[in-house]
Ligand code: FES
């Protein structure tokens with residue numbers, strides 16, 4: 010009893026990877042085990058907790074609900090790919106640290122990927138909207154309070170940086186809703 | 188003078204790796220390891236007649252299949268009963284793999300090892316186990332009735348029976364002017380960390396050494412347990428705890444069957460083996476907590492003062508008793524909270540059922556105890572028509588009565604003596620924070636608009652930081668960097684930061700020069716574990732003491748080198764210098780060099796310690812008889828007894844008149860855990876605890892059917908709250924230092940969860956006007972309670988809770 014294997018090419022965090030996997034291999038397992046990108050965590054493997062969230066062509070996607078073979082041809086970003094190439098942390102990463110938005114850190118990669126995408130479309134959320142934005146991810150440690158705070162802080166950092174950057178506010182799309 | 192780190196809201200040092208995906212959790216390790224999976228019992232109670240593995244044998248990638256028959260020696264014997272107690276009548280523990288009987292759905296029967304987890308699961312699916320099903324025993328009622336018994340050879344299901352009594356409670360109640368009885372009921376919930384359990388083992392045959400990684404709350408415990416079962420010397424086993432994705436109690440249990448089978452198989456196969464629990468396994472085969480039935484009888488005077496309290500508890504301990512009876516002991520002692528109970532009698536029976544085992548979940552029996560006591564306080568207030576806060580105040584232990592001896596034996600086997608606390612001050616703070624005295628007006632205004640709102644209050648005292656001990660080891664490298672180790676483990680509490688803060692202050696070194704290792708038996712083999720809110724108290728004290736030893740030595744050596752008096756030296760920013768003359772000094776790293784007399788020089792720095800440099804004293808050996816080389820300090824902290832943190836929660840709820848949906852409008856916390864090491868971390872602990880308290884009060888339960896099947900074993904069906912369900916928490920602190928430890932701290936880890944069920948029940952009751960006696964309460968339950976109430980099936984609350992004395996009904 011042996012399984013048919015597939016050679017796949019995946020584009021993850023801007024780099025090309027190849028892997029040989031059976032068709033049933035989950036994207037989450039492929040990232041973690043075949044590519045060694047263990048920053049993406051699995052908390053349920055049934056699509057509810059959000060810990061495994063990665064960005065597929067920019068959109069937050071639960072990697073435990075996707076097969077690795079079907080991720081070919083898409084641009085995947087994991088938590089390892091959020092920081093700038095020079096190591097500068099993403100505003101969301103900085104905000105989570107500043108606001109004590111994580112305790113055990115197991116759920117954190119899922120929150121970071123979700124929030125990083127959210128803020129691109131919603132650069133200036135209200136507290137209620139921030140809470141809504143993380144409403145699909147489970148965290149057992151923090152009670153979410155500091156996570157919500159971190160979302161707001163991340164938005165603030167993005168705006169501050171956009172304002173400081175050459176080209177001013179419009180650079181990061183900030184201020185669209187003000 | 189450098190800024191003091193203790194007490195500062197310092198950002199956590201562990202976060203850098205965790206936010207960049209560089210954490211190392213159990214399943215992130217062992218890329219080349221074989222994967223284990225388990226065939227688990229689909230029945231709550233059955234006899235295993237036959238196991239047929241032939242179907243699995245042609246699965247490509249299968250490595251091994253093991254059943255109980257493959258085990259021998261200690262591995263074939265039942266697992267240890269970790270905390271023996273004279274009240275245990277018949278302590279049953281499971282086998283690493285089921286021997287003949289299975290007693291809950293999820294019990295491991297066969298272990299499969301394969302190339303990867305997918306293949307292992309394929310093989311699991313092809314193994315046929317023939318069961319003779321037996322009668323399940325589900326729920327406390329069935330267990331107590333004992334028409335069916337869980338364990339062969341027992342005539343009932345009573346695992347343990349304990350009575351503790353101070354004074355003659357029954358006589359005091361009989362003589363009291365007022366008397367009430369309450370029947371209370373709390374359901375099962377569970378820790379449910381986002382990362383399940385996991386074990387990864389490497390056996391080195393040449394060295395005959397086992398390296399075991401486990402997602403556990405106790406490295407030293409796992410080490411001892413695994414060594415005993417595998418017939419190894421302690422020195423042959425190293426346990427390393429990687430990053431752990433939450434624990435909340437469940438990971439203090441050890442050794443789990445899987446925690447033994449994985450290293451056993453790694454040794455048998457001469458290959459690394461790993462098992463990472465999946466979510467369904469965690470629901471069915473880890474551990475649960477909370478379920479209790481309580482009968483309270485209380486006698487009190489007309490001012491609401493307790494004269495006698497008699498509590499009878501039935502506790503569901505699940506299929507086995509590996510962790511002993513810590514949970515019901517905690518319930519029966521911590522139930523007393525900040526109050527003087529008058530005469531007190533508590534009796535519990537701990538019962539076997541054919542369901543997952545019950546072991547401590549954050550709070551560990553306290554939420555149930557607080558539920559009993561606080562429901563009683565509210566009932567007394569209702570009976571007398573008194574303000575609920577006043578009834579509590581009438582019963583408080585006063586600050587000047589500290590230390591206060593409750594006359595019982597606590598869960599650490601030591602007397603239940605409160606060390607310090609100021610309950611009247613906490614009550615004032617919480618009343619102010621929530622606006623207790625103005626609430627009646629608010630409620631009346633809300634009622635006039637057709638809204639139902641209610642307020643609740645609940646108080647607790649939490650014994651934290653129990654012994655026996657923890658150790659600290661602090662070492663200054665010749666680079667000046669400081670390495671700190673303690674044995675207990677960390678699951679998100681920020682120990683790396685908090686312990687570094689403590690050492691930074693003790694030694695006078697910047698935090699950035701300090702690294703902290705927890706839960707690694709190679710660095711600190713003597714340890715107990717992380718439970719009962721003991722991390723900061725125990726390891727914080729231990730590393731402080733170790734750092735003090737190190738500092739003493741550093742000053743002695745530096746005094747020699749500087750030809751100064753040690754008394755005149757201080758350490759500032761990693762440099763030992765003469766007080767008042769900072770130019771006269773040497774770096775701590777240089778002191779480390781000098782502390783280790785050398786024959787050989789390895790670099791520029793080490794030259795200073797070689798034998799032909801410097802002025803030697805020929806009358807003394809290079810290392811004095813009572814000294815040792817190196818700039819290190821080791822010490823252990825062992826407390827006389829637990830320290831007692833306390834707090835009060837107040838909550839405002841609104842219940843929908845139509846749908847009975849329960850909404851939390853405000854959640855206020857006053858929290859006293861002594862001196863705060865890091866307020867950022869402590870508040871985080873409170874937030875997380877409150878979330879679990881709310882979860883247990885309104886959403887979470889383990890839904891077993893009468894056959895013992897867990898119906899909601901997934902995140903789809905078990906209602907773990909998202910951000911949308913958890914209220915914003917308003918916190919105020921009180922800092923009553925503990926006199927018991929060098930830092931004056933008390934534990935903070937569990938506090939947030941403890942009064943959750945009690946305070947929410949009180950608020951819902953206040954909104955509805957009839958007693959709430961069962962938790963959790965869902966909208967549909969509340970809806971049905973209302974119906975019963977409307978039909979006269981539930982009595983209205985006799986008095987009013989409000990200050991105005993206006994009746995609720
Ligand atoms: S692991 Fe994918 S949603 Fe939970």
Ligand code: FES
Nearest residue numbers: 112113148149150
């Ligand atoms: S930080 Fe532990 S689960 Fe979110």
